[in-house]
Amino acid sequence: MHEWALAEAIIYTVTEIAEREQLKEVSRVDVKVGELQQVDLETIKFALAQLKRGKLKNTEFRIETIKARLKCRICEHAWNFDKNELDQEVAEAIHFVPEVAHSFIKCPKCGAQDFEFVEGRRMYIESVSGVR
Amino acid sequence: MLDPRIKAIEHRLSQVNNIIAVSSGKGGVGKSVIASILALILAKKGYKVGLIDLDFTSPSTHLILGVKELFPEEKEGIVPPTFENIKIMSIIYFSKDKTLSLRGQDFSDSFLEILAITKWGKLDYLILDMPPGINDATLDVIRYIRKVKFIIVTTSSILSLATAKKLIDALNILKIGIIGIIENMKSEHTHSVKDKLDKLETEFLGETSFDPELEKCFGNTQMLLKTKMAVEMEEIVNKILNVKVYE
Structure with a gap:
């Protein structure tokens, strides 16, 4: 239930935005989740439904997963992240702290561990819509 | 693009009364040993203590304390395992003690x-074992943990002192509280740091001696607490508990 902590982070942030923007009600929140983080969408949706209250009571949360793409900083080769190539323990470690991928994943072309996450690394709130 | 982690950090640390970053200008001055012994002594005194190793690429508090085969509990977030009455968080739980090389943004993302x-829960003290220097870790701690106070560790070496002064300057400019300075690895052959600090208006917390036997005690907290360094740290900790650092 590490997803619960991520859901709380969304709720805290959206609540603050609603206060700052003086919204009476938040109608919709768009959240993007990086594939690298391997968030269980059903679990995070369940947690958000349990946690939303007040101005967020009727909020619709739309969550979309963004494919993770990595690029080697040494040879510039780019490739897609594939969870199935990792053993379960490593996949779980990356799920908690995606940057530890640098301990386990190598560039398939040159073997370097100096790569960047081009996209699909983490979760972010793309937009918050509401009624003033 | 809003990063929800930033607001979450404020909530996660809301029940932590004191956050102390143990830092230095240069590496190799004994920060991690001092941070670990500080946590042990505070826990022994009955305080609720947490310790986080923020030296992600070269973590060592787990080796100093002898933390083995522990993993955080997953409970609406992650709860750090308790070892010797200290809640300990380290990236080694996730990197499995493999080599981890991180560039600046990757460090910041791991930190966030x-x-x-x-989930620390209620703590009297959270000790941050910092990597050396004024780098991403220092800047992120200052940016995201506004109530942090610093302890600066130095040796009497002019190399260590020169960089400690730069760190003090950087913290003063940003109006970050400094609890004081600890001189580590003191020997009869070294001059006193205390005399050189007058102009810096920074509290001198005390000295810990160079102890050739210390290395043998790494991994064993009972032995560690009996070292000359730990005995000297007891006095320093009493001082830390009484220093008033104003916002």
């Missing part, structure tokens, strides 16, 4: 991720 999901 771990702080955003770690």
